[in-house]
Amino acid sequence: MGLWKDQKELFKAVTSPEFAELDQRAKQTERPGMLDGIRQANALLGQMGEQQRLLTTGIPGRARIDAMADTGATVNEQPIAELTMTVEVPGMNPYQVTTQQPVPRLMTASFAPGQTVPVKVDAADPSSLTVDMAAFATGAGATPGTTPIVPSQDPAARLERLADLRDRGVLTEEEFAAQKARILSEL
Numbered sequence: 714m715g716l717w718k719d720q721k722e723l724f725k726a727v728t729s730p731e732f733a734e735l736d737q738r739a740k741q742t743e744r745p746g747m748l749d750g751i752r753q754a755n756a757l758l759g760q761m762g763e764q765q766r767l768l769t770t771g772i773p774g775r776a777r778i779d780a781m782a783d784t785g786a787t788v789n790e791q792p793i794a795e796l797t798m799t800v801e802v803p804g805m806n807p808y809q810v811t812t813q814q815p816v817p818r819l820m821t822a823s824f825a826p827g828q829t830v831p832v833k834v835d836a837a838d839p840s841s842l843t844v845d846m847a848a849f850a851t852g853a854g855a856t857p858g859t860t861p862i863v864p865s866q867d868p869a870a871r872l873e874r875l876a877d878l879r880d881r882g883v884l885t886e887e888e889f890a891a892q893k894a895r896i897l898s899e900l
Contacts, residue, residue, distance in 0.1 A: 757788055760813075764843040765885065771833025771842065774802035776810075778828045784813060789882060791815040794824060800842065802834050810840050817883065823849075846878065847888040871896050 776798035786793040794816045801807045816824050824830070831848040835841035872893060879889040 761788075763841070764814075767833045767835055767841065767843045768845060768847075768885070768888070770836075772802055772836055773845070773848075774800055774832050774834050774842075775829050776800045776832045776842070776844075778824055778826050778830065779809065780826055781824050788815050791817055791881070792821070794821075796824065796844075798830075798832075800832060800834065800839070802839065805839065808839065810842065812840075812842060814844050817846075817878075817881065820849075846883045847892060868896050868900060 778796060778798055780797040782795045784793045784795050792815070793813050795811060795813050797809065797811045799807055799809050831845040832842045833845050875884065875889055875892050875896070878884045879886065884892070
């Protein structure tokens, strides 16, 4: 008897005017298609290539985080943040720029307003920059008076953290090797 009663209640809900209105709104809502997804993926791949180029050829600088907002997008389970920063590069006046950057979930607190992060800036277009995660992970460019991202000075823990950054695509193989050699040279 309870089964028939439940089905009767379900039929009432499905045929109710409220459900019809929700169904109508859902049909009117534009949904992104497969081509939109492909375009977004291609745009992200282009941004990642640009970030890699900047990490190797960019001018080192520092940026103070003025504001951070979550864009709702993710890459490799890392949220894409919109960062508004005041950038300082040797030989240039400080300037403000807004950019989007993947931020590892464990590091989001380190991107709070007021924090300072190392960046690499395009010499031809100073508004094009990327956060230098390799320098950031080792504590270079951290805000004075704050603890670097590396939670331990233990060389094994630091190497493990670098390997994790490499495996997640934050560090290139060359950056990983350079940082690994630096840590091993301190022993």
